[in-house]
Amino acid sequence: MKKIxxxxxxxxxxxxxxxxIDQLKALFPALITEGPNGTAxxxxxxxxxxGDQTVTDADEKYGLNWHGKRRARQLALTPSTGTLRPCPDDSVDWEM
Structure with missing residues (x-):
C-alpha cells in the first residue's frame, strides 16, 4: 500500500x-471578478x-443564526487533508 x-x-x-465559483461562472460570466485575493x-x-430592486428591508427576514455560524460555514468549505483507506489485515471477514 502506497504511503500518503x-x-x-x-x-x-x-x-x-x-x-x-466555476458553476456560477458557467451560468453568469459577468459575476466573476479578479480581486487582490484571487477570483471573487x-x-x-x-x-x-x-432582478433584485435594491433590497431595503434586508434586516427583516427570518433565519436561523447563532454566534460562530459564519466560521462553521468557512470550516465546512475548507479542503480536508485526511483520507480514509481500508486496512485488510486488521479487518474482520475482508474477503466477503
Missing part, C-alpha cells in the same frame, strides 16, 4: 468553493442579474 503524506493529491478533498463573486452584479 499530507501534500499528496490523494490526501486533499475537492475544493468546494472553486467548484461553486460580485454580489451587486448578482442582485442585478436576478
Amino acid at each position: 503524506d499530507i501534500n499528496s493529491p490523494e490526501a486533499q478533498s475537492a475544493d468546494l468553493v472553486a467548484g461553486n 463573486v460580485n454580489v451587486d452584479v448578482l442582485k442585478a442579474l436576478v
Whole structure:
C-alpha cells in the first residue's frame, strides 16, 4: 500500500468553493471578478442579474443564526487533508 503524506493529491478533498465559483461562472460570466485575493463573486452584479430592486428591508427576514455560524460555514468549505483507506489485515471477514 502506497504511503500518503499530507501534500499528496490523494490526501486533499475537492475544493468546494472553486467548484461553486466555476458553476456560477458557467451560468453568469459577468459575476466573476479578479480581486487582490484571487477570483471573487460580485454580489451587486448578482442582485442585478436576478432582478433584485435594491433590497431595503434586508434586516427583516427570518433565519436561523447563532454566534460562530459564519466560521462553521468557512470550516465546512475548507479542503480536508485526511483520507480514509481500508486496512485488510486488521479487518474482520475482508474477503466477503
